[in-house]
Amino acid sequence: MTEAFNEREARKRYVRRRQGIVLGCVATMLVIVLVIATLFYTHVLGRSAASSAQIQPNYGVQAPCAPKDKDGNTAKYVENSGVSVRILNGTDFAGLAKAVGNALINRNFAVTTIGTNNNQQVERTIIYFGKNAIPQAYTVSSNFTDAIMRMDDRTDKLIDVVLGPTFNDLQTQKNVPAAGGGITSIKGCVPADKLRNVPKAAQHPAVR
Incomplete structure (x- = not known):
């Protein structure tokens, strides 16, 4: 009985750990996307390419x-x-x-x-x-x-x-x-x- 209980607890801990890893990865990706979007929105990124294209003659x-x-x-x-x-x-x-x-x-x-x-x-x-x-x-x-x-x-x-x-x-x-x-x-x-x-x-x- 104790072994079954320990197995269930171990499985729950494993599932919670996996969920934590997945949620952590998703949160990290969202932060990265947000940072990149902010850089583009503020023209920190993309400025060089746009400026380079515009300064070319004609x-x-x-x-x-x-x-x-x-x-x-x-x-x-x-x-x-x-x-x-x-x-x-x-x-x-x-x-x-x-x-x-x-x-x-x-x-x-x-x-x-x-x-x-x-x-x-x-x-x-x-x-x-x-x-x-x-x-x-x-x-x-x-x-x-x-x-x-x-x-x-x-x-x-x-x-x-x-x-x-x-x-x-x-x-x-x-x-x-x-x-x-x-x-x-x-x-x-x-x-x-x-x-x-x-x-x-x-x-x-x-x-x-």
Whole structure:
């Protein structure tokens, strides 16, 4: 009888010990998860990667330098009215393209189309342009705070702006370079004719 009692007590102690170990492990894991979540929430973790991505010129995409004239002078920002822009919504926020398009119209850009991006999903606003519209592309880009300039193989002068989920607002007009001023090329840019493997342009109505 004593042996049976001792066996039951030993089994109970074993079960309690196992439960204690399991509960201890769970509690430890929860503490670790809480600490990591707190570090991310306070941006202690993740800051380096995000900062590194943001400080890359053109967010890691190689862009063409502003062209120069025969005298070696850098091209200038053009008048907004001379830039044809198509605005495409690449986000899930309905009406965003229309809002941005109207804002650019108010800045005298020639907005030709406001629509939806039907190509691949985008993570950041992208400005597409061809080799014959680099000053126009830089002019449009100066109105955005978080956009990538990407040259494709189009030969006309239409500028495509595909809005990404990182878009917040346009650059304040007082911080936009004035037309006629020399373009500041993106750091690390290369001459347009040196860019290799430029993507194929999306179908669009040509603007001459």
